[in-house]
Amino acid sequence: xxxxxxxxxxxxxxxxxxxxxxxxxxxxxxxxxxxxxxxxxxxxxxxxxxxxxxxxxxxxxxxxxxxxxxxxxxxxxxxxxxxxxxxxxxxxxxxxxxxxxxxxxxxxxxxxxxxxxxxxxxxxxxxxxxxxxxxxxxxxxxxxxxxxxxxxxxxxxxxxxxxxxxxxxxxxxxxxxxxxxxxxxxxxxxxxxxxxxxxxxxxxxxxxxxxxxxxxxxxxxxxxxxxxxxxxxxxxxxxxxxxxxxxxxxxxxxxxxxxxxxxxxxxxxxxxxxxxxxxxxxxxxxxxxxxxxxxxxxxxxxxxxxxxxxxxxxxxxxxxxxxxxxxxxxxxxxxxxxxxxxxxxxxxxxxxxxxxxxxxxxxxxxxxxxxxxxxxxxxxx
Numbered sequence: 001x002x003x004x005x006x007x008x009x010x011x012x013x014x015x016x017x018x019x020x021x022x023x024x025x026x027x028x029x030x031x032x033x034x035x036x037x038x039x040x041x042x043x044x045x046x047x048x049x050x051x052x053x054x055x056x057x058x059x060x061x062x063x064x065x066x067x068x069x070x071x072x073x074x075x076x077x078x079x080x081x082x083x084x085x086x087x088x089x090x091x092x093x094x095x096x097x098x099x100x101x102x103x104x105x106x107x108x109x110x111x112x113x114x115x116x117x118x119x120x121x122x123x124x125x126x127x128x129x130x131x132x133x134x135x136x137x138x139x140x141x142x143x144x145x146x147x148x149x150x151x152x153x154x155x156x157x158x159x160x161x162x163x164x165x166x167x168x169x170x171x172x173x174x175x176x177x178x179x180x181x182x183x184x185x186x187x188x189x190x191x192x193x194x195x196x197x198x199x200x201x202x203x204x205x206x207x208x209x210x211x212x213x214x215x216x217x218x219x220x221x222x223x224x225x226x227x228x229x230x231x232x233x234x235x236x237x238x239x240x241x242x243x244x245x246x247x248x249x250x251x252x253x254x255x256x257x258x259x260x261x262x263x264x265x266x267x268x269x270x271x272x273x274x275x276x277x278x279x280x281x282x283x284x285x286x287x288x289x290x291x292x293x294x295x296x297x298x299x300x301x302x303x304x305x306x307x308x309x310x311x312x313x314x315x316x317x318x319x320x321x322x323x324x325x326x327x328x329x330x331x332x333x334x335x336x337x338x339x340x341x342x343x344x345x346x347x348x349x350x351x352x353x354x355x356x357x358x359x360x361x362x363x364x365x366x367x368x369x370x371x372x373x374x375x376x377x378x379x380x381x
Contacts, residue, residue: 028040043063045058052090061101078105082098120142120143164249164316166203174202181194183236211224219348240252264377270299273298282342291326307348358375
């Protein structure tokens with residue numbers, strides 16, 4: 001698995017600037033105000049990276065970005081980590097407020113907040129920190145950021161789309177290489193290891209998942225690759241992705257070891273038609289749920305509706321799963337720059353599964369795939 005050529009167009013993109021991060025922080029603060037919030041509190045994690053470029057080591061010490069409309073952004077940070085925070089790309093737009101061990105970190109944060117305010121807080125904030133803040137300011141109220149501002153990171157700019165396209169191209173190159181390796185007689189974990197190595201060879205800094213579901217294991221959409229030996233006659237679901245240049249890839253293809261039987265080919269053709277219908281439904285102004293409805297209707301009409309057991313898609317960006325979600329009940333309208341998966345599947349317990357997934361971005365007049373490998377049933381050895 002060495003010496004694999006890089007896919008075209010994989011040069012490093014220009015880094016985001018302090019001005020980029022400052023604009024994101026202003027937008028987040030104003031979005032919070034528009035949503036009736038008094039501010040946004042951001043703990044270490046993907047939101048903090050997206051807003052500031054700062055990725056601290058996550059420990060029990062409080063690090064918290066405080067954003068309020070009409071106020072300068074403030075990053076509350078442990079004193080021993082302040083030098084690293086000052087080197088972050090977005091640091092010129094930030095005021096750092098440090099606290100030392102032995103002092104109350106929540107006092108440092110509390111002085112920045114309205115004592116009876118309502119704040120959005122990042123989903124991955126530690127419970128101990130939320131409890132510490134609410135204990136210091138018992139009149140404050142908090143709402144998860146995904147609930148309060150679900151579209152904060154959903155619409156990508158040109159630079160973000162460039163990174164997502166590069167990640168998609170790397171995942172495509174990975175699939176083109178993996179289809180050349182032997183499957184029969186090898187364990188699922190062996191193929192999963194090949195996928196991870198290929199993603200890294202093609203520029204991924206982080207591999208998030210390498211699902212290899214062979215035969216009956218393919219009927220479990222999130223099957224962890226195991227010790228099952230892949231056999232001739234198996235359908236094999238491949239679902240893999242991670243981060244390149246800080247942005248996600250996520251693609252699924254289903255291959256067959258040797259020639260498929262009539263039903264296997266029929267189900268694969270059905271899922272391919274459903275995936276195409278979901279993609280064709282993508283255009284500005286369409287509700288997220290309509291993408292799900294378009295794909296699901298194809299499978300339901302063929303009599304397999306109860307075997308499509310998950311949503312049609314999820315957003316992707318600095319994480320591989322984020323809003324928006326393509327699912328019944330999500331009436332939010334698509335707008336240009338949104339990026340998400342379209343991934344219908346059919347799962348027959350004890351027998352096999354099929355899933356086909358592309359990342360799609362909304363354009364001014366429709367949708368554009370960021371994955372472009374064949375969606376036909378690929379035969380492997």
